[in-house]
Amino acid sequence: MAETLTQGPSPTPATLLPALGRAGLYGALVVLALVYATPLFVMVITSLKSLEEIRNGNLLSLPLSPNFDAWIKAWSGACVGVACEGVNRFFVNSVMMAVPSVAISCLLGALNGYALTKWKFRGADLVFALILFGCFIPFQIVLVPMASVLGMLGLASSTAGLVLVHVVYGVCFTTLFFRNYYAAFPSELVKAATIDGAGFLRIFWRIMLPNSLPILVVTVIWQFTNIWNDFLFGASFASGTAQPMTVALNNIVNTSTGVKEYNVDMAAAIIAALPTLLVYVLAGRYFVRGLMAGAVKG
């Protein structure tokens, strides 16, 4: 190695090889990024083009005169089924469905996890195993029983009914997440709070939940993505004006009458995908921050 030091910076096999490897790595990453980004790129540019331009032009060419006409139509004028009022009301439906479902299922999951780890009772692990079972039940199996339950409760074809379905289905996952997080949560904190005089719920609110940010963010992302993107339950248990965004999107895109408005379809699809994207961007930051806070605890 002494010679290479005196020879100066001329490339030797020992320095060339890692550089080549690095170039290969970045090359592969760029290709993969393109594979993932191209569909989004096509969606965005198509939504900004006029129908005329789409018919005549290239799929990948940039719009000649970008405009938001298709977006406005998708939001407030596109025909969903027979009503031509756009997706706005269905978007609101989805928000009304997803926000309470996520909040309730996360809170219940946290409570379950807390009770299963810090207030261990005889058979707690068996109960957990049974709850875990719920994670493996396919959606399709519960359609018919769920429909009759919703009918009995008078919640059929309503947003409230969808909230109930998503909470019931989500609690298994949220319990799993929180239970595993709380299993590693120091029990001495609970003991200290017990001696300080805090009860079951007070410990949960004041000690457990405020120290659960990382797992809370993971659970919210998971639940929100699943519930917002759900199509099957939305199509099965909500009809007409109570339909969520995903079902409305399907009804716009799969319409078999009239002209196929690709630009409106693309705009509606992006609108449908925006909230999950937003949740990732906003919550993802807290997620990283939460992880770091734990890492430097020392």
Added chain:
Amino acid sequence: MASLSIRNVQKRYGALDILKGVDIDVGDGEFLVLVGPSGCGKSTLLNMIAGLDDISAGEIAIDGRRVNELHPKDRDIAMVFQSYALYPNMSVRQNIAFGMEMRGVPKPERERAIGQVAKLLQIEPMLDRKPSQLSGGQRQRVAMGRALVRNPKVFLFDEPLSNLDAKLRVEMRTEIKKLHQRLGATIVYVTHDQIEAMTLATRIAVMRGGELQQLGTPHEIYTRPNNVFVAGFMGSPAMNLIPALVSGGDGGPMVRFSTLDGGAGLALGADLARRVRPGQEVLLGLRPECFSDLGDEHSRGLPTFACTVELTEPTGADLLAMLTLGGVETVARLRPDAAVHPGASAVFAVDMTKAVLFDPASGVRI
């Protein structure tokens, strides 16, 4: 401040006996240390006093009042945990105030109490910091502040120093002792560190396998251990337990044991001589400091024996000499400038008034 009495307390998990009936009475202002190897039940006992574990049988009373069925918050106790157990989402001030808040103490009174404790423990500058911004020693102080602010009848400490580095541990040990002297509080303290037990306690309870081995002052435990377990557990280096045989002699009974050079005998003191008979096999218990070299003025008039020194370990303050007596490794703690050399024979004087004898079969002190 108050007394604590533990009467025939037992703990069972199914068929597993964790505590097999423990009796301890702690007087007002006493500093009781529960010490023993891990799994001896000392932490379980502390949790039972706190009310975090329920009591399978027996009774625990604080100030004469049975507390078995009382919720932890109603027992008027405060506990300091090994991991400090500070609430990470709250500031130091909120941590200290949390218990008072739960008990509905009015805010001005809370602030006053926090001020007093912060001053006592010198944590005033960090009251608004989060636990994650504190060093180990500072966290330990805050944990103690949280206990002090309650002004409880009994303080419970669960291995509070074992997460600190060696230097800080000694400092905090001294601080805890000062605090006890200043407050005159009744304290129950769990540790597996026998030095902590010796330095802090007014009384020590040595436990093993869910049973109390000995309860006594540090001096009693050190000089007159009840059995070979206590003898071996307390003191560092541990007490030497030398297999020996009692024989009659001109000047009264002696204990004889083998050495690398043959054998040696030491005359028993009158007190011990009365309790043994010639021909009896015993374990001779000698603390390392019972030995001295002939250059030491303490050696005058003491019985002596000669033996080859295998190894020496200078610690600075002392010189530890390793011998083989009765077939077991034996440590003698000598003056740092004692004239002993590895591989050479030396003469040792033994202070037999400090010797204890154990029955080799049962391990109990004779």
